[in-house]
Every structure is written in structure tokens, then in C-alpha cells.
Amino acid sequence: MLIHRSQIAPADADREWLGALPRRDRLIDSLESMAAIGLQGDGSVCRRGFSPADVQGRDQLACWMQEAGMQVRVDAAGNLIGRLEGQDPSLPVLMTGSHLDTVPTGGRFDGVLGVLAGLECVRALSDVGRRLRHPLEVVAFADEESTMVGCKGMAGTASMDPSAYTTSNGDPIDINLERIGGHWSSLPSAARPDSAVAAFLELHVEQGAVLEQRRDAIGIVEGIVGQRRFSIHVKGQANHAGTTPMGLRHDALAAASRIVLAVEEMARCHPGDPVATVGRLEVWPNAANVVPGSVSMTVDIRDLDSTVLDQLVSCLQEELESIGLATGCAIRLEPQFQVSPTPADALVMATIETVAEDLGLSMSRLPSRASHDAQEIGRRWPMGMIFVPSREGLSHSAAEFTSDSQCLSGTAVLLHTLEQLDRVLS
Template sequence: MTVATRPLIVNSDRLNRSIMELAEVGQLLNGGICRIAFSDEDRLARQRVQHWMREAGMSVRIDAAGNIIGHYAGKRDGAAALATGSHIDTVPVGGRYDGCLGVLAGLEVVRVLHENNLRLNHPIEVIVFTDEERSVIGSKAMAGEIKEGPEYYCRLNGQPIQPCLEKIGGNWSQIHTARRDRSQIAAFVELHVEQGGVLEHLKLPVGVVTGVVGQYRFAVDVIGRPNHAGTTPMDMRQDALVAAAHVVLAVNKIAVETPGNQVATVGYLNVSPNSTNTVPGRVDLRIDLRDLSQEHLEYLVERIQQELATIAAHTGTEITMRQTLHILPTLSASHIMGAIEQVCEEMGLKYIHIPSRAGHDAQEIGRITDMGMIFVPSRGGISHSELEYTSPEECTQGANVLLKTFLKLDQTYA
């Protein structure tokens, strides 16, 4: 029987059992998960996933960036792979689903094909990317985007990246060999929990991701003049914190009132000298700005710079803005979005088009090949927490959408 006529669905019990079993590695007393990249827990989880890949009939290799690549051969010689995957490392107190669902759903797709003795025209690759939560070094290396020296990837505890990669089978000196291209990966589709509350709020089971937003971060330095809080008249002050407050409100106003779907946040303030009876002399604050359009992001940055100049003149302070991060947006391929939409309609699942405002490995891989993403709901919009939850039914629906999307894409690519 051919793939086109055989109804295929994932094994829900097996998928969700795998999620629970992987969550046992690094489980905390509060129910959260701690699997920091390169830790003993991360290495144990990686071993477990590799074992499952081999059981599912996949060959497994580790590239120089430490990425685990499970390969399920296709029928067509020399065909580029249809790839999926995500990450299994976590933040210090993470949940069971962030990243892990994408890896294990990809594994389940291969398990279904393997147990039915089926091969697609294209090979399928399930990829576990290295250190998504902090450096995104795995997917950056695969996209050929490692531009920095090893010191850039030094761990928070000061440990160099070289021995970290060695512990998981990688090799910094050969990291350039991890680069892939379109001739090797025809398309990449990542299933992920939304990590936000839109789908739950709208009571929709699936989000068809339109792209992963670009991001700017800026360090803003506001310099005033510290002085005695009791003896300095209000009209003679150069209060850096007052100026900073205007900056916070201006950033929020620009994001709210400018047409579009941008988000802007000031989530960090450091006040000096931070004394109750002293007029603040200096404030360090940070701006996070995100949107799906690079052109629109540049427009917003220009608006913010104009506002800062006005605020500085009005408050008698000096305000400088220094870029600390710039990540280009990555748009989803329209034909992959179309395939996901068709699958949802065939399955009777309502969906919405939604941007991803969090970063994902798909953002980097989308720089070298066609990319798409599927979102399933996160209860309460909570992620990076022990309270992170996506129901077994929602995980299964997402995995079935992924499976059926691969079956469509297998006919799309030559």
C-alpha cells in the first residue's frame, strides 16, 4: 500500500509517554526540568533520544556543533531531506514541552513510518540542536552563521565552549563543517508549543506560523547630575530617573500607537546611586524590540532615537543608545504554510496565522532553506516554568499535523 492511500496517524500514547520519560531527566522537586546545555542531565537526555532514534530505524550522527542528526533514508537517491526537530536543553527551571515536543514529535513521525515499513521519496531528518536556550550555537552553525570567536560562546560560569562541545561529541575547531545548505535540507518544519496565550485565548488548536520575528536590543545610558534630594529645587534638577521614566513611557507609546504587530519592552533598569535622598545621576536601561519586518523595525528604531533626543533636551540629561543585539527576522515559506493549512482543513482543525515572537532554531535554519512552524497551545501562555503545559491531545494533534505536512511536502519537492 502506498503512502498516498494509507491513513497514517501518530501513536498518541507512545508520543506522550516519550515526553514524560524524557522529562524524568533533570526533573526538579517542584516538577520543573533543569537540563542546562552540556550538563550531565543534558548529556543523559541526548543519549536517551539517540537510543530512541536508532530503535526507530534511523542512523545517527553528531556534527561538529554537537547537533544530533537522526536520518531515516528515503526512496529517491540523492534527494534532500525533509527535516524537523528542536532542542532538549532547558532554562534553569523549564518545562516538559518547550523544544522537546518538536524533537519527540519528529521521532514519532519516523516511528510511524518505520513500523509500517514505509519510506518517503525524501529522507527525513530529526535534529536535536545544541544549546538553543542560550547561544543557539547548534542551529547557527548549521546555517553557517558562526561569525564570532570561541570567547563569544563562553558559558556563564566562565567555562570555554571548546571542552563543552567535546563532551557531547562536537569539535569547535571543525565547527564550520556543520554548515548545511538547500541541497541537503529541502525544507525544515518545526512543531513547537506557542509559549504565549493567543491560541488558548481564541480556543484554537493550531497556529500556522508566519515567521520568526527579528529582534533589536539596546543599552540606553541616561546621564544626569546626582544631587541632594532635599536641597535641590525641582526646576534645577537633572534627574536621570525622571528622564528614564519618560524613555520607558515613550517606548511603550511608540509600540502601542504605531500601526503594526510590533512589541517593545523595557525590562531592565539600574539606577545610580540608588539612594532615597539623592537625585538619581545615572540610569542604565535596556530596550527589547521585535517585529516580523526588518524595514518596520528600522522605522521603529528611528522613532525611538528621535524621542530620546527630545527627552534629553527636555530633562537636561544626556541619553545615548547602543545596540547590543540584532537578529534578522525569518519568514515562513508560503508553500509550507499552505501545506499546513491544507492539513488542518483536512483534519477539521481550525487555525490562525501567527508570528513567533520568541526565537527558535527554525529562525536560523530558515536562512538556508524553506522553513515553516506549527504552534500548539500553551496553557495560560506559560513557558520556561514548571507550570508549562500542553495537553496530550494537543501534542498529538500537532504531531499529526507535522506527519501529514511531511507527506504533502514529499510530493512538492522534486
């Protein structure tokens, strides 16, 4: 039974949740305890995948899972999985989770909130002696910030080529997996059958400022964007900056500057809401008195619609041809990688929306423009993501902040969405 909006005031940090609901003190204590593992002097958190701090965090989570009555195991892809059996163990699992690993100067909420919120859902159900019809699994996926070997392994999309994995510590993937209880040679065994999962839910901090600007408590993620990333190489002619007249120059940096503006303009002017970014420039010879002879740059293009991505790439190619002709520079576009979009499941999104409304929480829909474990899991099974606000959109830093009440609101939405899906899914 869902709690009525009259029973909750999410903006009031002193208001207690009523009924079979997550407990604020327990959730926040868990978040603070995990943040202490890998805590740095500047307030950031460093739990790189496969590091001693990562192992320590996983060990702590496994202990909490066992105390909550869950069966705990690590699969071949290094995923730490806690399972609470359901009333009907023949049903496919309802799954939730995220990751514990961080970037070098990570925050206290990215990834870890989704894992510990899932644990709190299990604890809240246990508080009232309830089990879902479906088995419920909480997963801490392995190494989300670097290789994503965990979610790819479970989805069956992981490469068996060790060279395909660039790890943060530089060690081979097989050695790293052994450190956390995985097993490289058995990696294919981590893939679940199609019938194994009923739905996957991931709670995550937004890592952007959209919800804060909209003053919404909950974000219903429409999907995780696809990415197209390219290198662009501009070849001009290096020459003396003082003796080369403007009309006789083939200035690679001037051409690159036009490309930067063209990339920005094509995203701004395209219907919908794509994003495109020039993130890196390398100029040669990079001297004050030399006309630049060559520039290498990266372009990152993201959108939820593959057709839009195709249109933007086509537009970029046309712009590069035009700029090359206008500047007399040779311009080469070189693909780096391509990631397909992963749409969220319509039923899961609608259920999140219904739950948030019943709890009296303001909400809106938005895409996720960052990658998450849900991106790979959602390629195989119905997927949904719940966002809670990030103050000023800051993430991957010590300044990352989501309030206690916002974390609790997101966890309540997660719990009741799982309960609702448990009722309607077979």
C-alpha cells in the same frame, strides 16, 4: 493520504487516532521519560546545554532513534541527527526537530516536543511500513537556550571566535562541544550545502497565550521576528532630594520614566503588531534621599518586518532627543545586538494550513516573537513552524503545560505536512 476531519476529534482526550498516524501513548510516554531527566523538586526540568542531564537526554534520544531504524550521528556542531533513508536517497532531506536543552527552571515541552514529535513521525511511518521519497532527518540541535551553536553551525552562520559564545556553565565552547560529541576545530564541516535540505519544519509550544485566547488548535508561524536591542544611558545630576527645588533638578530617573512610556507608546501606536520592552533599569545612586544622577536601561524591539524595526529605532532616537532637551539630561543610545527576521516559506505555510484544515483543526497565523532553531535554519532553506497552545502562555517554568491531545494534534499536523511536502518538493 490525509485523514479526513470526520476521523478526528482533537478536543476529546479519549478519541483514538486512526490510520497511519502518531500514537498518543507512545508520544506521551516519550515526553514523560524525557521530562524525568533533569526533573527538579519543584516540577521544573533542568537540562542545561552540555550538562550531564543534557548528555543523558541525548543518549536516550539516540537509543530511541536507533530502535526506530534511524542512522544516528553527531555533527561537529554537536547536533544529534537521526536519519531515515527515503525511497530516493539522492533527494535532499526533509528535516524536522528542535532542542532538548532547557533553561535552569524549564518546562516539559519547550523544544523537546518538537524533537520527540519528529521521532514519533518516524515511528508512525514505520508502523505502516512506509518511507517517504525524501530522506527524513530528526535533529536535536545543540544548546539552543544559550549559544545556538548547533543551528548556527548547520546553517553556516556560526562564529569561529570562541569568545562569541557565552555558555551556561561558563566553560569554553570547545570543551563543551567535546562533551556531546561535537568538534570545535571542525565546526565549519557542520554547515550543509544549499542543495542538502528540501525544507525544515519545527513543531513547538507557542510560549504565549494567543492561540489559547483565539481558541485555535494550531498556529501557523508567519516567521520569526527580528530583534534590535539597545542600552540607554541617562546622565543627570545627583543632588539632595530635600534641598533641590523641582525646577532646578536634572533627574535621570524622571527622564528614564519618560523613555519607558515613550517606548511603550511607540509600539502600541505603530501600524501592525510590533513589541518593545524596557526590561532592565539600573539607578545610581539608588538612595531614598538623593535625586537620581544616572540610569542605565535596556530596550528590546521586535517585529517581522525590518522596515518596521528601522522605523521604530528612528522614532526612539527622536524621542530620546526630545526627552533629553526637556529634562536637561544627556541621553546616549548604545546598540547591543541586531538579529534579522526570518520569514516562513509560503509553500510550507500553505501546506500546514491545508493539513490542519483537513484534520478539522482550527488554526490561525501568527509570528513567533521568541527565537528558535528554525530562525537560523530558515536563513538557508524553506522553513515552517507549527505552534500548539501553551496554557496561560506560561513557559520556561514548571507551570508550562500543553495537553496530551494538543501535543498529538501538533504531531499529526507535522507528520502529514512532511508527507505532503514529500509529494510536491523535488
